[in-house]
Amino acid sequence: xxxxxxxxxxxxxxxxxxxxxxxxxxxxxxxxxxxxxxxxxxxxxxxxxxxxxxxxxxxxxxxxxxxxxxxxxxxxxxxxxxxxxxxxxxxxxxxxxxxxxxxxxxxxxxxxxxxxxxxxxxxxxxxxxxxxxxxxxxxxxxxxxxxxxxxxxxxxxxxxxxxxxxxxxxxxxxxxxxxxxxxxxxxxxxxxxxxxxxxxxxxxxxxxxxxxxxxxxxxxxxxxxxxxxxxxxxxxxxxxxxxxxxxxxxxxxxxxxxxxxxxxxxxxxxxxxxxxxxxxxxxxxxxxxxxxxxxxxxxxxxxxxxxxxxxxxxxxxxxxxxxxxxxxxxxxxxxxxxxxxxxxxxxxxxxxxxxxxxxxxxxxxxxxxxxxxxxxxxxxxxxxxxxxxxxxxxxxx
Amino acid sequence: xxxxxxxxxxxxxxxxxxxxxxxxxxxxxxxxxxxxxxxxxxxxxxxxxxxxxxxxxxxxxxxxxxxxxxxxxxxxxxxxxxxxxxxxxxxxxxxxxxxxxxxxxxxxxxxxxxxxxxxxxxxxxxxxxxxxxxxxxxxxxxxxxxxxxxxxxxxxxxxxxxxxxxxxxxxxxxxxxxxxxxxxxxxxxxxxxxxxxxxxxxxxxxxxxxxxxxxxxxxxxxxxxxxxxxxxxxxxxxxxxxxxxxxxxxxxxxxxxxxxxxxxxxxxxxxxxxxxxxxxxxxxxxxxxxxxxxxxxxxxxxxxxxxxxxxxxxxxxxxxxxxxxxxxxxxxxxxxxxxxxxxxxxxxxxxxxxxxxxxxxxxxxxxxxxxxxxxxxxxxxxxxxxxxxxxxxxxxxxxxxxxxxxxxxxxxxxxxxxxxxxxxxxxxxxxxxxxxxxxxxxxxxxxxxxxxxxxxxxxxxxxxxxxxxxxxxxxxxxxxxxxxxxxxxxxxxxxxxxxxxxxxxxxxxxxxxxxxxxxxxxxxxxxxxxxxx
Numbered sequence: 001x002x003x004x005x006x007x008x009x010x011x012x013x014x015x016x017x018x019x020x021x022x023x024x025x026x027x028x029x030x031x032x033x034x035x036x037x038x039x040x041x042x043x044x045x046x047x048x049x050x051x052x053x054x055x056x057x058x059x060x061x062x063x064x065x066x067x068x069x070x071x072x073x074x075x076x077x078x079x080x081x082x083x084x085x086x087x088x089x090x091x092x093x094x095x096x097x098x099x100x101x102x103x104x105x106x107x108x109x110x111x112x113x114x115x116x117x118x119x120x121x122x123x124x125x126x127x128x129x130x131x132x133x134x135x136x137x138x139x140x141x142x143x144x145x146x147x148x149x150x151x152x153x154x155x156x157x158x159x160x161x162x163x164x165x166x167x168x169x170x171x172x173x174x175x176x177x178x179x180x181x182x183x184x185x186x187x188x189x190x191x192x193x194x195x196x197x198x199x200x201x202x203x204x205x206x207x208x209x210x211x212x213x214x215x216x217x218x219x220x221x222x223x224x225x226x227x228x229x230x231x232x233x234x235x236x237x238x239x240x241x242x243x244x245x246x247x248x249x250x251x252x253x254x255x256x257x258x259x260x261x262x263x264x265x266x267x268x269x270x271x272x273x274x275x276x277x278x279x280x281x282x283x284x285x286x287x288x289x290x291x292x293x294x295x296x297x298x299x300x301x302x303x304x305x306x307x308x309x310x311x312x313x314x315x316x317x318x319x320x321x322x323x324x325x326x327x328x329x330x331x332x333x334x335x336x337x338x339x340x341x342x343x344x345x346x347x348x349x350x351x352x353x354x355x356x357x358x359x360x361x362x363x364x365x366x367x368x369x370x371x372x373x374x375x376x377x378x379x380x381x382x383x384x385x386x387x388x389x390x391x392x393x394x395x396x397x
Numbered sequence: 398x399x400x401x402x403x404x405x406x407x408x409x410x411x412x413x414x415x416x417x418x419x420x421x422x423x424x425x426x427x428x429x430x431x432x433x434x435x436x437x438x439x440x441x442x443x444x445x446x447x448x449x450x451x452x453x454x455x456x457x458x459x460x461x462x463x464x465x466x467x468x469x470x471x472x473x474x475x476x477x478x479x480x481x482x483x484x485x486x487x488x489x490x491x492x493x494x495x496x497x498x499x500x501x502x503x504x505x506x507x508x509x510x511x512x513x514x515x516x517x518x519x520x521x522x523x524x525x526x527x528x529x530x531x532x533x534x535x536x537x538x539x540x541x542x543x544x545x546x547x548x549x550x551x552x553x554x555x556x557x558x559x560x561x562x563x564x565x566x567x568x569x570x571x572x573x574x575x576x577x578x579x580x581x582x583x584x585x586x587x588x589x590x591x592x593x594x595x596x597x598x599x600x601x602x603x604x605x606x607x608x609x610x611x612x613x614x615x616x617x618x619x620x621x622x623x624x625x626x627x628x629x630x631x632x633x634x635x636x637x638x639x640x641x642x643x644x645x646x647x648x649x650x651x652x653x654x655x656x657x658x659x660x661x662x663x664x665x666x667x668x669x670x671x672x673x674x675x676x677x678x679x680x681x682x683x684x685x686x687x688x689x690x691x692x693x694x695x696x697x698x699x700x701x702x703x704x705x706x707x708x709x710x711x712x713x714x715x716x717x718x719x720x721x722x723x724x725x726x727x728x729x730x731x732x733x734x735x736x737x738x739x740x741x742x743x744x745x746x747x748x749x750x751x752x753x754x755x756x757x758x759x760x761x762x763x764x765x766x767x768x769x770x771x772x773x774x775x776x777x778x779x780x781x782x783x784x785x786x787x788x789x790x791x792x793x794x795x796x797x798x799x800x801x802x803x804x805x806x807x808x809x810x811x812x813x814x815x816x817x818x819x820x821x822x823x824x825x826x827x828x829x830x831x832x833x834x835x836x837x838x839x840x841x842x843x844x845x846x847x848x849x850x851x852x853x854x855x856x857x858x859x860x861x862x863x864x865x866x867x868x869x870x871x872x873x874x875x876x877x878x879x880x881x882x883x884x885x886x887x888x889x890x891x892x893x894x895x896x897x898x899x900x901x902x903x904x905x906x907x908x909x910x911x912x913x914x915x916x917x918x919x920x921x922x923x924x925x926x927x928x929x930x
Contacts, residue, residue, distance in 0.1 A: 048434075050434045051432075051434045053400040053402075053415065054398070054400060054417070054430075055398070055400070056398045056419075072434075073433075074433070075433075083419075083428065084398055084419055128433060128439075129433050129434040130433070130434060130436065130439055133434075133796070146796075147794070147796075287590070290588075290589055290590065291559070291566070291570075291589050293443060293444060293559055293560075293563050293566075294444060295442065295443050295444040295446075295447050295563070296444065296447055297431070297441070297442060297447055300447065301431065319853060319855070319888075320853075320855035320886045320887065320888040321888075322888055322889055322890075348431075348433065348440070349431045349440060349441055349442070350441065351438075351441040351442060351443050351563050351564055351566070351567065352559065352563065352566050352567055352570070353567045353570060
């Protein structure tokens, strides 16, 4: 389908004000629920700017309550769709990494994509909530009471915090570049992520390309499903839509390209192994991976992992083996070579701080490049390792 | 789908998490989800935390009297009446606080006090008996993890953080990245290489620690305190702290021990209160005839599970209040079913001194206690908790250390009898030729151990033992204690030649002997080791 770009916004004043960029995403999901277009919405409900909880709901009011940006809640929704909504018509806002995880699970026949409406969100990156608190508090950064922060937003390359000081509403913004020069800012996985616009979703929404000062969402319609859910919201009067201006389309492309360029630079900067010899790299892998306590958290949160209890990484591992690096880790590295989307969830939950994103990326990225395969981007592309197996099976037959 | 903000009950770190309950085609489903904003653990969880759904998916305990199911009112009335009919000296109250809130502990202590109160144990009384009052704080209070991360020297004293307290390991690694020197003193070398220097000490070489005092100077000594810790080992750690200008951090295996110790279960008045093993001895001797167990399965917690059952079967009245059925439920005269920990409303104190609020809304357990006793509201009890902890009237956030510790100076003597006691227990002298006899089984305790859940199913032995017994990869070993035998896998580790290390609680256990003699001295057990056929 030929993609089409619009500017859109919620017609409901409250949603328009509360939601990010004119509340298009919230209004679209609310309308989809109200018109029975979907059964459920999966949204993140804000507890504070540092915390949100997943809510699977058929109640439009709960969706309205979840409106607004939450860059400090870096979760991946793919496994939650699988867990709670695999057989329901569900709509959800998705960052590119959420959508990529879902696409990989679709390929593994875990989720029926026909039932899932992916309202993609352009994403410049998310922040770890505790690092965000530290940024708020640090005297050489925002220097404010972290609990006074009511709202945050990333726009124009800056992180803005809105806070309350002695009864007065205030706002401060600091350039993301500056934060990252200080060793702060976005999660490492986000810094080096080049998928900024979720082109694998049904819609791609964001503020890049929106004329300055306008509370509107730039919406790219990417699939028939995307067109259908947008039309549903339009027909029900929940949103208003106009064509995106050409200069907005160009600006959006420019922003994406410049962020991708920055991400490529980060990839190098975040890799301490580039200049090391193979034996030094091996020593690094061994030292890091031998700390593994086999909690299984990395596997549990992995958005593309579809194996269940009979997984190879579990079945071929024995903790009493005296290997420096366990089979669990080795098998996971191999198994994820063609499917790892480098979202960083595994590293973030690792109780012994193994740099799993770096290790996984070092092995998988080269292979994905060689196989000309980027996981999670195109639902029609078969994962190469699966394809090899299928070809081999066909030859044997 | 319901998301409840919760805390892991696996140890005193108190890791933050979410429990997510949902209804599916296969019924109710429970999932654990990482809560990244939790300052204690940044959302990270160890293997025990990851397995909380199965920990919570146990059979609920129903209300019953003499084996017959009754409603809650009936069970409470029967418990009240029967307790009132007993002589106060014959009643004991025990709570090892892993799933009990501060409010429940205050209520439980008040209930015990109403019945005489001297036989109340939170499991740690005996450690305060022979130490100066000025040193109580080192046992009662922990330290914030920022103090670990910023320490310049850390001594891990018989503590493998990866096994005992996995979420502590990353704090020590951070200290190491910050330039700290990490020293490990133990019977085994930590295979994951956290320490810069490892001092493997056999018990008969303990005297050498006196000469190696300089090694500990100005350090943060990290050890652990469990109901099984040898009190002489505690004295040794206190002596090391006092004589080397160091600080001591004692991790504990139950979530709310810090809360329990700071709210009256600690040093103050400990000499009057009976300890856990004394209570068990008194049950054996018939002096205690009634026991109220609050969320405490002694067969899981204590090494000698079968002996626990034998001892408790001598009681006239056993009241068990718990969320789940335990091996003791069939022995219990009265059972009182409460809610699982993640459903509770209330607070706990973690090892850092954070006052943490649980996200549940239920107060079933607390209401049972209050209906048994004074009938106060949650608000009144919570206010008592804050007074006892000295936090004032505010509600401290999880991001602050609500109960900080104040360091005090004290003196403790170096106890040579400690060395003798340890040598006699472990018999770990290197022999000319090892045979099948004379091995010592040493437990590396961890949350699975205390919850009575098997996890690893192998033991660690030395290369020398492997050679002596002619073992090959894939073999199993048999451990024997008298008539009791257990077959398990093995792993070769850098342990002392005659030492066997287990992270699992094995079924071989001494069946005979007084609790205050066999258990109070610590965990090591002398066993035989052979190749399993």
